[in-house]
Amino acid sequence: MELLRRNPRTILWGLLPALLLYVLFVIWPILRSFWYGFFDWNGLSQPVFSGMNNFVEIFSDPIFWLSLKNNLWVVLASVFFQIPLGLLAAVLLNGQVKGSKFFRTAFFIPMVLSTVVVGLLWSTMLNSQAGPVNALIMLFGVGLNQTPDWLGNPNLAIFTLCGVIVWQFVGLYMIIFLAALQGIPDELLEAAAIDGATPFDQMVRIQLPMVWPTVIASVVLCISGSMRSFDLIFVMTQGGPANATEVMATYMYNKTFAVSQYGYGSAVSLVISVISFGLILVSRFGLSRKEEE
Amino acid sequence: MKIRMLTVALGALVLWGGAVSAQNAPTVKFSLWHSFVGADQRAPFMEQRMAQFKAKYPQYEIDEQKIPRDQYQTKLKTMAAAGELPDAFLQWPNAPTKEFVAANLLADINDTLAKNKSWAASFVPRALENFTVNGKTYGAGLGISVTSILFYNKALFDQNKVKVPTTWDELKTAIKVFSAKGIIPIALGNKAKWPVQSSIMSSLGNRVTGSDWLDNALAGKGAKFTDKVFIDALDKLKELVDLGAFNRDANSIDEVQMRAYYYKGQAAMTIDGSWILPDMIANAPADIKANTYLTVLPSIPGGKGDPQTMSGVSSTSIVMNAKATPEQKKAIADLIMFLTDSDAQLMYPAYNIPVSSKTVTPDPAKVDPLYTKLVELIKAHPLTAVYDGSMNSEQADIVNSGLQAVMVGVMKPADLAAKLQATIK
Numbered sequence: 001m002e003l004l005r006r007n008p009r010t011i012l013w014g015l016l017p018a019l020l021l022y023v024l025f026v027i028w029p030i031l032r033s034f035w036y037g038f039f040d041w042n043g044l045s046q047p048v049f050s051g052m053n054n055f056v057e058i059f060s061d062p063i064f065w066l067s068l069k070n071n072l073w074v075v076l077a078s079v080f081f082q083i084p085l086g087l088l089a090a091v092l093l094n095g096q097v098k099g100s101k102f103f104r105t106a107f108f109i110p111m112v113l114s115t116v117v118v119g120l121l122w123s124t125m126l127n128s129q130a131g132p133v134n135a136l137i138m139l140f141g142v143g144l145n146q147t148p149d150w151l152g153n154p155n156l157a158i159f160t161l162c163g164v165i166v167w168q169f170v171g172l173y174m175i176i177f178l179a180a181l182q183g184i185p186d187e188l189l190e191a192a193a194i195d196g197a198t199p200f201d202q203m204v205r206i207q208l209p210m211v212w213p214t215v216i217a218s219v220v221l222c223i224s225g226s227m228r229s230f231d232l233i234f235v236m237t238q239g240g241p242a243n244a245t246e247v248m249a250t251y252m253y254n255k256t257f258a259v260s261q262y263g264y265g266s267a268v269s270l271v272i273s274v275i276s277f278g279l280i281l282v283s284r285f286g287l288s289r290k291e292e293e
Numbered sequence: 294m295k296i297r298m299l300t301v302a303l304g305a306l307v308l309w310g311g312a313v314s315a316q317n318a319p320t321v322k323f324s325l326w327h328s329f330v331g332a333d334q335r336a337p338f339m340e341q342r343m344a345q346f347k348a349k350y351p352q353y354e355i356d357e358q359k360i361p362r363d364q365y366q367t368k369l370k371t372m373a374a375a376g377e378l379p380d381a382f383l384q385w386p387n388a389p390t391k392e393f394v395a396a397n398l399l400a401d402i403n404d405t406l407a408k409n410k411s412w413a414a415s416f417v418p419r420a421l422e423n424f425t426v427n428g429k430t431y432g433a434g435l436g437i438s439v440t441s442i443l444f445y446n447k448a449l450f451d452q453n454k455v456k457v458p459t460t461w462d463e464l465k466t467a468i469k470v471f472s473a474k475g476i477i478p479i480a481l482g483n484k485a486k487w488p489v490q491s492s493i494m495s496s497l498g499n500r501v502t503g504s505d506w507l508d509n510a511l512a513g514k515g516a517k518f519t520d521k522v523f524i525d526a527l528d529k530l531k532e533l534v535d536l537g538a539f540n541r542d543a544n545s546i547d548e549v550q551m552r553a554y555y556y557k558g559q560a561a562m563t564i565d566g567s568w569i570l571p572d573m574i575a576n577a578p579a580d581i582k583a584n585t586y587l588t589v590l591p592s593i594p595g596g597k598g599d600p601q602t603m604s605g606v607s608s609t610s611i612v613m614n615a616k617a618t619p620e621q622k623k624a625i626a627d628l629i630m631f632l633t634d635s636d637a638q639l640m641y642p643a644y645n646i647p648v649s650s651k652t653v654t655p656d657p658a659k660v661d662p663l664y665t666k667l668v669e670l671i672k673a674h675p676l677t678a679v680y681d682g683s684m685n686s687e688q689a690d691i692v693n694s695g696l697q698a699v700m701v702g703v704m705k706p707a708d709l710a711a712k713l714q715a716t717i718k
Contacts, residue, residue: 149541237484242703
């Protein structure tokens with residue numbers, strides 16, 4: 001150790017191979033992609049420098065704003081449903097409740113399934129012509145045409161997708177919070193119980209403060225995860241109907257690979273990075289201030 | 294010393310080889326690239342036909358390279374940019390062909406067409422037109438793709454005493470009768486956004502606007518997307534949606550699910566392209582298959598287009614490099630003919646490739662009845678342009694998403710028209 005500290009070059013040499021690979025295959029392409037954002041390029045022809053044109057076009061495209069709005073819905077749904085629900089499930093299943101093992105597994109199953117499976121599963125369940133969910137609603141005497149068109153109604157589809165995304169990821173946050181809760185010493189809770197604290201008091205006054213750093217980390221994870229949500233939406237609606245469920249990543253994908261505007265797509269990816277980074281900064285700032293109080 | 298011996302040996306070999314082929318005809322070598330490999334339905338056809346070609350013309354020495362479809366066009370463009378195109382290669386109709394012609398990369402086959410009149414006359418016009426630029430034809434399609442066929446279940450029409458629609462009013466009546474009985478009038482799966490554009494709008498639009506309008510509007514000459522005819526055509530589509538012509542989940546299911554409604558007998562009609570045929574032949578229940586008939590979309594009152602047409606596009610063709618020698622050009626022309634002549638077209642049915650000939654009649658005993666119906670349809674109905682085949686990818690994207698938006702009512706036809714017109718420079 002002492003030898004290493006006296007010899008920073010050795011450290012450098014040790015890090016070099018990994019660093020080289022990382023720079024070559026991660027950092028460099030990201031920078032290249034940002035660079036191409038300033039070009040008019042269809043992927044085959046010679047890129048032509050176009051200055052800020054792509055960005056001007058992005059910010060004047062109503063579909064981009066729609067996709068940003070939809071993306072924010074996904075972020076809000078994730079932060080305000082996945083995390084509280086995950087926390088609630090973790091607290092409930094932390095003790096030796098009967099069947100807690102079964103429920104832990106059950107809640108975690110969606111995480112184990114591939115997103116394509118989840119997407120096809122819910123597309124079938126929510127199908128407006130022949131899906132079981134609407135068949136259930138029709139049992140209450142609602143006609144087929146009065147049942148919600150979950151994925152086909154442009155005003156409803158994004159919220160349907162938010163619901164599926166929450167369902168898919170609650171299990172992940174449950175596991176993270178369970179791990180954090182297990183770290184709280186039992187004596188603490190026992191002492192509180194002796195002092196007359198109800199389970200609710202224990203949760204609010206002991207468990208929640210003690211897992212708060214985990215919550216903050218989860219919020220960051222949640223925001224960055226939902227800013228790049230793509231797969232489930234692509235499988236379930238492909239951004240449709242009529243761009244109603246377009247999020248920024250599907251918008252970028254569509255512009256880049258369907259319309260072959262590689263320069264424009266690169267510019268979109270730069271915008272996504274900036275917005276995501278901004279959101280994460282804001283959330284960290286907000287949550288850590290709460291911590292200080 | 295060794296090298297010298299090798300040179301002598303090689304020289305002898307060359308002399309000997311030359312002497313042998315000189316007995317019949319001089320050897321002509323040419324390179325050929327195509328993408329008929331792997332899962333491509335034309336791969337087994339190509340393999341069989343190439344073997345026959347080599348047997349018939351032993352003097353041709355072909356360096357054949359099969360490149361998978363997803364890499365093919367990129368590789369071709371790269372080689373074109375480097376000036377290293379093969380002597381003969383597979384090319385796509387319309388825009389890609391035009392692009393290559395503009396760069397003087399292709400040699401035309403007008404001479405061959407002029408010398409072989411019966412072969413030239415056997416084609417469905419689109420199979421040549423889609424490879425024709427400024428009066429010169431550069432290829433002949435190995436089959437065609439019809440994008441807009443109205444498939445209907447005759448049993449359901451008979452049971453409900455509905456006439457198979459040939460006019461817009463008859464179509465509306467059929468839709469009303471079927472939806473009242475809880476039968477989906479027209480099964481549709483438009484999640485991927487292009488099916489409505491390719492299968493419905495390309496034909497429906499042509500019925501209303503006529504054939505020249507689209508070309509003129511795209512060229513910005515004498516027509517505009519904001520013209521009343523186009524808005525009328527969009528209104529017709531919206532009218533169908535509002536009448537309940539399609540299943541409720543039309544914009545959230547894919548083509549496979551769409552077919553399921555039709556195969557289960559839950560839908561009376563479906564509008565799809567000829568590519569549905571292999572699936573329908575393999576997967577539709579026997580009674581549905583026996584009751585399925587093919588026709589074109591109905592006529593529209595006051596429409597400027599020929600109500601007998603259907604939208605469609607030529608398949609790919611072998612084309613020849615402008616730099617090929619006269620001998621090579623002769624050999625490649627022989628190949629182009631050999632792959633599309635009546636003997637070749639008779640082999641298409643085995644692989645469910647829709648024929649690009651209007652003179653060939655497949656043996657009904659050997660092919661599926663549905664395929665025979667398709668061949669009859671192709672003979673009887675001329676093809677018109679497919680929207681996304683004529684448009685660039687940006688315009689196609691606007692139309693695909695825009696049609697969906699018009700259907701679900703979040704965009705007005707006039708707004709879609711204006712958005713499209715904005716792309717015309």
